[in-house]
Amino acid sequence: MFRSLSSHYKKGLSTRVQDSQGLLPVKKMDFFSLFWTAWTSSFTQDHILQAFKSCGVWPMNPDPVLKKFPPPTPQVPINPEFVQLKQVTSWKDLQKLFNQVVPNKSSKEAKCLASSLHFLSVQFELVSAENRGLRVSLLGKKKHKVKEAAKINKLALQAVAAEKRGVEKERRKKEKEEKVQKLAQKKRERAEAKLAQPPPKKRKQVSESRSNRSLKKQAVKQSGGRASGVGGVGTNLEPKPDPPPKASRSGRNISLPSKFR
Incomplete structure (x- = not known):
């Protein structure tokens, strides 16, 4: 019934869209x-009675429902001897089984069966041996690949470490060169400054001449700026007296050396 309701609803919706030519939206x-419309078309009296009948609700009849679930196929009991026969793979065991099962071994069919069994057993042994060899080879190849991958990874790590060491060595070399250049620059600057300064004697003479000039200027300022006299008598410039001696914290006089006076 609900399947019929869904189909009637889809049919009404498609009819509405076709009639409006897709110009009006469905809200x-x-x-x-x-x-x-779909409900009234689906849930009619006939449809409801048919649904109840198909489900076995009314009239009560479980057969329509049980028919949908067929009984399982009975399994054939497994003979333990058959299981043992399936495990026979070697030609020796197959020949023994063949002698027990086949009564007339001289018939054409028995000979054909014996040759077929022999061929199949030999092929089985060959295929089994080949598979074992291939498995061993594949396992060895996988181990070799693992070793190769580990070796490649080790070489890659060594290359990265060597590259890092090279970069560090280059950086240290560059820093050392910069330090050497800075020291050489400082030495050149000190040498140039030393050459620019006058010798010690000349510096002493220059300082003495500067001090004498300063003393003369002070004496001229104290005497009025020039040497003048009254009645043709000139005034003699007296040297500036020495400053009073300095005293230490304990009260003792500090006398300067003669070269600093």
């Missing part, structure tokens, strides 16, 4: 009209 207000 929420259109839902009830479409649903009610």
Whole structure:
């Protein structure tokens, strides 16, 4: 019934879209009209009675439901001797089994069966041996690949470490060269400054001449700026007296050396 309801609703919706040529959108207000039309078309008295009958509700009849679930196929009991026969793979065991099962071994069919069994057993042994060899080879190849991958990874790590060491060595070399250049620059600057300064004697003479000039200027300022006299008598410039001696914290006089006076 609900499948019929869904099909009727889809049919009404497609009819509505076709009639409007896709120009009018389907909104929420259109839902009830479409649903009610599908409901009245699906849930009729005949459909309801048919649904109850197909489910076995009314009239009560479980057969329609049970027919949908067929009984399982009975399994054939497994003979333990058959299981043992399936495990026979060697030609020796197959020949023994062949002698027990086949009564007339001289017939054409028995000989054909014996040759087929022999061929199949030999092929099975060959294939088994080949598979074992291939498995061993594949395992060895995988181990070799693992070793090669480990070796490649080790070489890559060594290359990265060597590159890092080279970069560090280059950086240290560059820093050392910069330090040497800075020291050489400082030495050149000190040498140039030393050459620019006058010798010690000349510096002493220059300082003495500067001090004498300063003393003369002070004496001229104290005497009025020039040497003048009254009645043809000139005034003699007296040297500036020495400053009073300095005293230490304990009260003792500090006398300067003669070269600093």
